[in-house]
Amino acid sequence: MEIKIGIQNVARELVVNADLSADEVQTKVTEALSSGAPLVLQDTKGSTTVVPSASIGYVETGQETKRKVGFTPLPLG
Template sequence: MEIKIGIQNVARELVLNSDLGADEVQAKVTEALTSGSPLVLEDPKGTTTVVPAASIGYVETGKETKRKVGFTPLPLA
């Protein structure tokens, strides 16, 4: 799933992929905002991203888009 995080006073958004579902991401964001602890997310490759809760402007989650890879048979002439 693709996660976009807008950070206050930063022009670019942070985009990362995660194996978490939308409900799990929402729970982690809610927990970070209510407790003031940093939002910690890990991508499938093991990279950890830490965002201070006070700096979070918004979090957007989207459906994971599978890349279509395939071959089209060529017409025989």
């Protein structure tokens, strides 16, 4: 899932691709904002992103999509 994080006073948004559901992201963001602890997310490649909760402007989650892998026969003729 693609997660976009807007950071206060920064023009560009931060994009993280993580193996989390929208509910899991919402829980992590809510916990970080309520406790004042940083938001910590791990992406699909194993990198860790840490964002101070006081700097979070917004968090946007994309649609949960499952990638299909397979082969389609080509039409002959």
